[in-house]
Amino acid sequence: MLGCLLQGGCSPLVCLWALMLPLVSLHRLNQHGRRGHIVKDRPKLLLVSFDGFRWDYIDRVPTPNFNSIMDEGVMVKQVESAYITKTFPNHYSLVTGLYAETHGIVANEMYDPVLNQSFSMETDSIYESRWWEEAVPLWVTIQNAGGRSGAAMWPGSDVKIHGMFPNQYLPYNASVSFETRVERIIEWFSATKEEAVDFGVLYWEEPDESGHNLGPQSSLMDVVIAGIDEKLGFLMNELKKAGLYEKVNLIVTSDHGMAQLSTDKIIELDSYVSRDLYTWVDKSPVVGILPKEGKLDEVYGKLVDANPNMVVYKKEDIPEHFHYRHNVRIMPILIEAKEGWTIMQNRTGPFMLGNHGYDNTLRSMQPVFVARGPAFRQHYVKTSMSSVDLYPLMCHILSIHPLPNNGSLFNVKDLLSAEPTPPTASVPPKVEAYSYAPVMGSFIGVVMVLGFLVVYIRQVTLKQLPSIKHRSREMSQPLLQEDLHL
Numbered sequence: 001m002l003g004c005l006l007q008g009g010c011s012p013l014v015c016l017w018a019l020m021l022p023l024v025s026l027h028r029l030n031q032h033g034r035r036g037h038i039v040k041d042r043p044k045l046l047l048v049s050f051d052g053f054r055w056d057y058i059d060r061v062p063t064p065n066f067n068s069i070m071d072e073g074v075m076v077k078q079v080e081s082a083y084i085t086k087t088f089p090n091h092y093s094l095v096t097g098l099y100a101e102t103h104g105i106v107a108n109e110m111y112d113p114v115l116n117q118s119f120s121m122e123t124d125s126i127y128e129s130r131w132w133e134e135a136v137p138l139w140v141t142i143q144n145a146g147g148r149s150g151a152a153m154w155p156g157s158d159v160k161i162h163g164m165f166p167n168q169y170l171p172y173n174a175s176v177s178f179e180t181r182v183e184r185i186i187e188w189f190s191a192t193k194e195e196a197v198d199f200g201v202l203y204w205e206e207p208d209e210s211g212h213n214l215g216p217q218s219s220l221m222d223v224v225i226a227g228i229d230e231k232l233g234f235l236m237n238e239l240k241k242a243g244l245y246e247k248v249n250l251i252v253t254s255d256h257g258m259a260q261l262s263t264d265k266i267i268e269l270d271s272y273v274s275r276d277l278y279t280w281v282d283k284s285p286v287v288g289i290l291p292k293e294g295k296l297d298e299v300y301g302k303l304v305d306a307n308p309n310m311v312v313y314k315k316e317d318i319p320e321h322f323h324y325r326h327n328v329r330i331m332p333i334l335i336e337a338k339e340g341w342t343i344m345q346n347r348t349g350p351f352m353l354g355n356h357g358y359d360n361t362l363r364s365m366q367p368v369f370v371a372r373g374p375a376f377r378q379h380y381v382k383t384s385m386s387s388v389d390l391y392p393l394m395c396h397i398l399s400i401h402p403l404p405n406n407g408s409l410f411n412v413k414d415l416l417s418a419e420p421t422p423p424t425a426s427v428p429p430k431v432e433a434y435s436y437a438p439v440m441g442s443f444i445g446v447v448m449v450l451g452f453l454v455v456y457i458r459q460v461t462l463k464q465l466p467s468i469k470h471r472s473r474e475m476s477q478p479l480l481q482e483d484l485h486l
């Protein structure tokens with residue numbers, strides 16, 4: 001429309017009417033309530049993450065339950081997780097469709113120089129809303145659209161985000177068994193029509209914990225993997241017993257893979273730079289370094305060519321394809337170990353035999369992905385996808401508008417049993433998400449009228465202006481935090 005005005009393609013009166021149309025639509029939306037209230041029998045979706053379940057674990061031992069889902073549904077061979085391939089960043093990417101630089105959970109351990117606060121999995125800081133509110137997770141969006149959600153231990157799901165918890169959730173407690181988590185999920189999906197959740201998320205700590213302790217190459221991991229398959233079988237059986245198996249779309253994936261480490265592959269930072277010159281923020285294998293004031297170049301100079309088994313970046317030089325640069329919580333220096341290498345300050349302290357966090361293009365960092373249910377094709381194998389594509393896919397299945405995100409439904413639409421159709425409502429998601437639509441509508445109207453006058457004057461005074469390129473609806477380029485207008 002603005003392009004139409006700029007190019008002189010319509011009369012001023014027609015354009016003014018066109019500018020007022022969104023106002024009319026907004027008030028009409030308000031009279032009828034949020035779009036979510038008119039969605040009947042919203043499809044159901046359960047997203048399950050087995051932490052650290054590498055893509056090829058299903059090839060090591062018989063996994064009849066994973067195989068069953070593949071036969072009845074879809075599997076994706078190569079899923080590229082978000083960088084860095086750690087637990088908190090990737091679980092938040094799965095439910096926001098955003099890279100870590102945009103959703104703000106850039107690491108498991110963070111320092112925010114603006115807040116002058118630290119975030120650590122070891123402290124209650126993870127329950128502070130401000131860390132999470134650079135993005136909106138799917139459970140908040142679906143609730144704003146009139147749906148209901150339930151969360152069993154998913155990272156961030158027991159934090160109040162934008163004033164909201166999931167309708168049903170379990171406060172994080174690692175001692176709660178997988179079976180208990182499943183029982184709660186089944187209860188939530190089985191409730192009365194008014195109370196039943198539409199979207200569920202379920203998290204389990206294994207096989208990540210064993211992968212760290214044993215190393216992924218250990219034969220002892222075979223038992224662990226078989227045990228996860230049994231747990232998946234338990235979930236499938238409980239869904240069947242509750243009459244949910246054919247109704248609920250089930251997605252089983254993970255946040256990252258796991259690489260084998262070795263005590264022969266240790267990089268000791270103390271050999272290269274004094275601890276007095278920096279603060280160590282996030283841990284191996286991708287280490288966030290905060291140099292002391294005025295020491296950036298000195299620390300960088302000491303590290304950059306220190307060891308061939310690590311790559312040292314100044315923040316501004318982090319490769320674009322990582323989408324890991326544009327956030328104050330990303331430290332001024334980032335050290336990335338090469339696959340299988342461990343960065344320590346010295347050899348004292350605990351050592352793990354498996355780890356993740358490395359370059360997200362490494363095969364060892366990629367997670368499993370299988371899915372089944374009424375929305376999915378059957379017996380279909382897809383070559384590759386990005387984990388941020390899962391968010392627009394889930395929004396499509398749940399019939400809600402996705403918020404701006406880094407993923408693409410187009411990239412993954414072949415997983416679906418039916419070709420996606422354009423959303424029926426053309427209302428922007430932020431408007432339906434909150435109840436201040438009339439106020440916003442009036443504000444937008446005033447801005448539009450003023451904008452019209454400015455543009456009209458420019459149209460009269462200028463002979464020709466270059467056309468404006470509009471951003472496509474699907475974001476294929478890095479989406480920065482400031483694009484979200486949260």
Ligand SMILES: [Zn+2]
Pocket residue numbers: 051052086087088208255256
């Ligand atoms: Zn993890």
